Amino acid sequence: MVTPGLVQADPELERGLLELLLTDHGAAGPYEGYRWLQSRAPRLRTGAGLVVLSGYRDCEAALRDRALGKADESLGFALAAVPEELRRRAMRRFRRTMLFRNPPDHGRLRRLVSQVFTPRHVEELRASVVLRVEELLDGWVGRESVDAISELALPLPVGVIGDLLGVPESDRAMAAPWVRELVAPLEPGADATAVAAAAAAEDQLADYFTALLADKRARPGEDLLSRLAHARGADVLDDDETVGTAILLFAAGFETTTNLVGNGLSALLAAPAQRARLAAETDPAKLGLAVEELLRFDAPVQTNGRTALADTRIGDLEIHAGQVVLMLLGAGNRDPAVFSDPDRLDLTRREGPPLSFGGGLHFCLGAPLARLEAAEVFPRLLTRFPELAPAGDANWRRGLSFRGLATLPLHPGPVRTQNRKDSRYLS
């Protein structure tokens, strides 16, 4: 019997899905492809048994369903032939972190660090985030052109998470390219070369963090890595989990936030009225809404995966134990059943939270920190450089799961001298 709304193994749909997952989408993004899939098969089961969800409510239900957990799904989307042994080796430690674990291990690993990322604790970081934003923007003053990615979107979150973890400033730039290689296998189109590079990058990151954690254990500080080193000493987690967690926190702390800043800025530059609204906004609640809309409009993380640990249902869709579910979060974020005129950027929208941080057990640990960084960076940037304008074409990264810019060249233009009304943290 065919489940209503579920389209199984249709060759045309499968070709369309492959194109959506494997094509470089560039500035326009994958949104037209999402709309095509959503209108034809919001619940698609491929011939190979992969369930692909593109509706908001289905994605949300799947994210919260405790029967849908973590197994090998992160390596299961791989549409290119990758030797099994290589897959196992890639992300060997990374896959032992909370990101890929189920209860009770998920909770054991998450509780170790969760307090540091709660809204209350993150609020204490606001002043240092503001300072970093202003310092980076100082570097733009008087310049003909800048790259908003390498001169703001990347160094801001790397600086914030580096401080939080206790990664020495001089090491941060070195570790960043390894992170890019490490997470590449999470792309549906990852091939054997990408997976091999990920395995090598993880080894390098592991060597680095093993040495750093030993140092923290000998000379503990107030930072998160010292906390992890202490927990390792108390046998709360094993060596691979400890190193994997250090890598995860560092990686998740910037790859995504960089793209929130870059994608958001790109969207704002294309929507002058919305940009003007945000530049003038001083109400924290409205700023918060604006950040949610930027998260929705062009999310840094476009996909998420689960494996059915037991039989379950999403609406009328039956999912059997062992089946892999791919959620197209970026498609759910543009679902017309939930968001009116979904392709329009509307910073005052109040139609429900975006799926961009995932949901359920694995809801983004760093969400409060990402929101805070975004809420501080956009208004400060737009107010300080009122004539900010593109300086040539932006260069989008390849891949679907992590959507972001490689470079975003901008003319900063003249500086506005008058201070913002809410310059609370600046004397």
Add this chain to the structure above:
Amino acid sequence: MRVHIDTTRCTGHGMCEAAAEDVFEVGPDGITHLLIDPDPSQRREVEAAVAECPTRALSVEP
């Protein structure tokens, strides 16, 4: 109003803290704790916290 925290389920997301900051706080143990016995006037925030908990660790009795 009695709030129950299932400490085996809580993983300290802090969503409850965001919804009802005067009532919940995630401690150094990585799980949430009650700061106070909530007043009936705080029912709305507490119910929001219960509904938003990603691990369904919270419940409230009338």
